[in-house]
Amino acid sequence: MDDLTPTTADLSVELTVDGTTHRVPVDPRTTLLDALRERLGNTSPKKGCDHGQCGSCTVLLDGRRHLTCLALALSFDGAEIATAAGLAGSGVHPVQQAFLSHDGYQCGYCTPGQICSAVGMLDEAAHDRPSHVTDDLAAPTSLEDLTDAEIRERMSGNLCRCGAYVGILDAIREVAGA
């Protein structure tokens, strides 16, 4: 890619998705979301708004929660992606189990994005990343400080039109152990 001749032809990206590495030929206009769904057949991340407003396309990208609809596949050549479908291999991730236990979904469309976002969010809170509702920016953040207000604020990028928020909140609170 360091070749300075602009091109639209013969471009491809390497993506490692849920543990498997793929070489995917793409048109430069292809988003990461479309590469995952349409080229690799991984329909776990969902196309909700396709404009970065709903969070249903959230995955973990190089370990951090990330939208895939506003990401061009070419920009993320070499990325390591975990979708909700591959979070725990063939097993059930603790966040997924908590969503099951607390009815953290209704239709299920936003759920893979909610789960990836929750996993990323818990990791952020455990690693000293404050939020808008964190009172003291100088104090380190931790999972013990995850009040309901903190969880709501940190999950605000994921919408649920069924309104399963109460169950989602219960599920995340349980995993956080706050």
Place this chain on the structure above:
Amino acid sequence: MREYAYLRPSDPAQAVAAVSEDPDARFLAGGTNLVDHLKLGITAPGLLVDVRRLPLDAIEQTADGLRIGANVLNSDLAADRAVRTGWPLVARALLAGASGQIRNQATTGGNLVQRTRCVYFQDRTTPCNKREPGSGCSADHEQAYGRYNAILGASEHCVTVHPSDLAVALAACEATVEVLGTAGPREVAIEDLHRLPGDEPERDTTLGHGELITGIRLQRSPVLERSTYVKVRDRASFAFALVSVAAGIELDDAGLVRDVRLAWGGVAHKPWRAAVAEDALRGSPLSETAVREAAEAELAQARPAPGAAYKMAMVRNATVLALRRLVPDVLGDVRGDVRGESEEER
């Protein structure tokens, strides 16, 4: 979507050269705004020059402050220990913007050159002088959706506001923006980066085509250590500002205002440094009345666009609130009231 070519140079000078020599080229950084614009058809470049992986991602201590690389992610900047303690208004502004996912993707430089969220700018079926110069302004009309319109500095050609929270905090910091062009690097005061619409509303900034923001420099100062950012919006999170206030204050031993910084967001085509209000407060005793009068003095130059007159009282009240948060012993403790939640709920 129009076909475009894609290029990912490995050093900033190559990126600058590639965009400079092609009027149809655009820089691509995090993509949170530009990729949306490609989908909406608001912009249709022939070449994207990807700068996201250029080695501009460090936060470094300098002799008098910090240097922040343009590719530092919004989330990493907000979590940085030096920023949280030395420039809390910057961390607060970032945390008040977008969502956790978007902050993990959006960059410092990209944040400053994001474009307005005016509904008419984003809707290709309506006239907009910023999107299509000379087509008219759909927002400057009594029947328009004017809730997000400007109250300061608008022109007959454009009445929209700048959407960035970070830029408002940086205005209060008097940050310096490092820019690279084909003639080499130059520095731009944040005050001079964004511009009022005048008769060229299509130009958001003073940057030339092909000029790339490479970093931001912040100077350490006591007035910025005691600082915050208050954002008023239609929902509690993940929404653009109706109005916002970046504020910093330093009192002397007698309780007089030694220094104060105030910048307003959501009110103008650029982050609005409230210099008149600052001058009114500097050297005086602090009181709620003094802050209200200072804000009113700033607003003497306001000309609210249709639908935005409510912002006059809102930005004045938000200014009081921001300073109250910083000096509750003088102005009264009102923790929690801007978020509309009681302490119990939090």
